[in-house]
């Protein structure tokens with residue numbers, strides 16, 4: 054159920070964090086000039102190693118953090134204006150987040166019923182007497198039947214995959230437009246990961262929900278998301294249609310990520326070899342390409358000048374001086 058309606062539009066997003074207690078000017082740049090669009094019913098995967106700024110971007114979109122600079126629009130309206138016109142609670146309803154650790158995001162003293170009924174009541178989605186049936190419908194939708202028995206359980210009585218389904222049902226309870234899924238399957242048993250991805254794909258395709266899917270795993274990005282953005286040290290280094298980015302990667306960092314994906318028939322995953330000190334601490338006055346120190350093709354220009362985006366195909370861009 055994809056359409057051309059742009060739900061989220063992010064332009065030149067920047068986020069600085071202070072470094073320690075020292076002078077105000079001593080900051081690190083966790084997100085640097087990030088721009089993308091998310092359309093209705095579309096999934097954008099954000100792929101990158103630890104510390105690349107993926108979660109920080111999602112936290113800005115849920116308003117946990119303020120951006121340092123840049124523009125965000127929601128349904129064509131600048132975010133601040135949207136919130137002035139419709140309220141912060143309405144935006145919080147429309148943009149939901151699900152996390153890596155489904156156990157940590159559920160309250161151990163409450164039943165599954167409570168977890169899903171609560172947002173329905175807070176956001177006044179239904180009259181009180183209609184809530185039980187809505188809770189059961191949501192449990193059914195996320196594949197947690199028998200619904201009444203599941204509703205009576207506590208989080209510890211469910212498996213990791215079932216708990217993540219509860220977290221998804223809770224997000225769906227408020228009828229959101231967007232779900233920001235921050236590594237939603239990485240803590241789950243391998244055997245249940247595909248089920249969660251397929252559930253999210255159903256919500257996207259049949260219910261028109263847009264997803265930002267944050268992951269370390271470029272293989273699942275391609276499986277689930279129409280679009281992929283590869284991030285490195287807060288920068289988008291390659292982005293476009295997932296098929297283009299994953300089948301014809303142009304940036305040496307994307308190539309490295311793909312080389313770590315296990316091939317069919319070969320056991321194990323090759324670890325990315327990173328020397329300590331090879332990943333720069335990015336600051337507002339840093340120059341050059343962030344991948345310079347790890348790049349096999351780096352030239353002097355790479356050390357001093359940030360590459361501009363190069364268009365490789367209609368839906369494929371990368372920032373590299375060697376393209």
Ligand SMILES: Nc1ncnc2c1ncn2[C@@H]1O[C@H](COP(=O)(O)OP(=O)(O)OP(=O)(O)O)[C@@H](O)[C@H]1O
Pocket residue numbers: 070071083101102103104105106107108109110
């Ligand atoms: N609240 C904060 N205060 C200071 N620095 C922060 C804060 N949150 C994140 N950072 C820093 O910003 C950078 C990006 O962090 P972020 O959590 O966004 O990375 P990530 O891509 O989500 O990594 P991971 O894959 O490990 O979850 C890191 O260097 C991190 O230390």
Ligand SMILES: [Mg+2]
Pocket residue numbers: 107108109235
């Ligand atoms: Mg993260």
